[in-house]
Amino acid sequence: MNYFNLFSNIMVTKGITRVLVSDLQRNTSELYPLELHELIEELKTTSVEEVLNHYDQESKVIVQDYLDFLLEKEFGFITQNGWDRNFPPLSYEYQDYNILSNIFVDLDDISILQSLKQSIENLEIRHLVIYCRRTLLLEELMQIDRMFSHAPLEGIEIFSQFHEAVDQHFIDTLNRNTARVYSLVFYSCGKAPFKDNDSLRFTVNFTDQALTISSCGKVNLDYFSTNLPKVLEAVNHNSCLHKKIGIDIHGHIKNCPAMPESYGNIKNTTLEEALKHQDFKKYWNLTKDYIEGCKDCEFRYICTDCRAFTERNHTERNGLDTSKPLKCGYDPYTGTWEDWSTHPMKQNAIAHYGLLHKTKVS
């Protein structure tokens, strides 16, 4: 008898209409028909020959094709006389020993970062995301990087308004004089002054969009990530807010700068104190398995959540908003994508968040 063994790095996420097969080693995800999921499940408890015997001659050919496909894609392997028990299944536990991992700051004055520096170090925060409402000068960008030269901070992502001084020389100088900046996005840029190139230590992107804090939270195939730690975090915790802290433009300490609840102001509250607030972590463990729509979606472990902009139509018994992210145009029940901003069912929530000023919210 032959037995099919699924490699432990292959994660199969069943949706209502399709199944997503993620290769957690190769960081890839692919969509397949639901029958593939049924076959994989059957092959976990039944030999290949017995599975094939369940079908008539015509269907047998299809099942054999699927099986060949699974082997060709290297999703599994065949053994004789039983399943290979030498490969234990991958643990889906998620361990992150940092108190916080992410801080997202909305600012127009970089001196704010100086007042947060000690807490960022104390809490061993690894990633800093800055959204600046104005243009950041070369010296300011280098100053931000220098500020954290002795901190455990691993990476800095910066969104700045574009300005004419940003050219190849500007970026090359930044490349030579920074260590932690890994992503730069210049918004409100009519025409990119040059193309991103591989010689840079960080990525540089230019967009003509006038990005604001409320531009955040878009769900799009381009943002999906089959990165093992991110997938494990999404299986166990909220894929956006777990271990995140946000500072809004007025210094209010929040889960993310776009959310309404404040847990103090940096003028008189430290990040450590805010973190102790009984409600601060309330969304940390809300996985997509509890979010309307998402719980039936095959993308739920590779997609980032958003609790700041939701459809505002579901609340669980403890008062947590479990509505689908507003800026997702995917319907897991039909397997189709639509423009979220023109969807009739979303118009009340779009109006609530004040996103109505544009006919089409991009």
Ligand code: SF4
């Ligand atoms: S909750 Fe939404 S707006 Fe806030 S950081 Fe996450 S995706 Fe962005």
Ligand code: SF4
């Ligand atoms: S429904 Fe949208 S937001 Fe929810 S998991 Fe699927 S793609 Fe992501």
